[in-house]
Amino acid sequence: MLRIGYLRRGPAEFGGDPTAEAARLSALGCEVVRTEAVTAPGRQGDAVLRSILGTIGAGDELVVTRLDQLGDGGRAMLEVLEQLERRGASLQVLDPALSSRGPGGPALRAALEAVAMLEPLTARPRRPAATQEIRDLQRAGVGPVEIARRLGVSRMTVWRKLKAPEGCA
Structure with missing residues (x-):
């Protein structure tokens, strides 16, 4: 089982020291810790996360310090959880302590589904027709x-x- 730590950092919106958080993930047994920068609030900076999700294997675990590290909304977080489940991997969140493994897994999924349902649907962007x-x-x-x-x-x-x-x- 491989434990992969992931940190998604914004310019100033996330407090704390990213190196301290990376060290915390390493101390908790993460063999790999990947950090990603988001350039502006609301902008998805998820190339590193997509890379992790594309290579994570069955039995592996993605570890994040906070649930919002997975995306900007419930739909994004739920999609990450679904991708992990399809690959046979799991998710562990440190603050608050949540895991997709064990009895709390279905509760975490249900909570993310509820949050995603409350988010307004965004219209498909349309381009001007030539x-x-x-x-x-x-x-x-x-x-x-x-x-x-x-x-x-x-x-x-x-x-x-x-x-x-x-x-x-």
């Missing part, structure tokens, strides 16, 4: 519904662009 792209796809025989799906825009946007006179939309 009229020329829409017209080119139509000329190629692609229907309006498929054009909307391919370009990530609403069907109404496609219809508006197609009905507008050439050169006006």
Whole structure:
């Protein structure tokens, strides 16, 4: 079993000394301790975490000092827990003491699911539709519904662009 420590650090939003926290994780038996910097609040800096999740194996354990180290919200934290479970690995949080192993595992999952359900759904980001792209796809025989799906825009946007006179939309 490999114990991997992970610290996600922001510019000033997280108090404490990152080297002291890394030493704490090492003292608790983490053979590997990886630290990641987040450049601005609300920005995901998760390349190191994704790398850990891609290589962690069955029986391994991811150790974090706080639950919020896993992401900026309940959905992000739940997704990390689900990835660990798919790979047969577990999660241990130090403050407060939580673990996905044993009897507390289902309770931790239920709590994260509840928090994720309370978060507002974010709309899928849409890009402005380029009229020329829409017209080119139509000329190629692609229907309006498929054009909307391919370009990530609403069907109404496609219809508006197609009905507008050439050169006006």
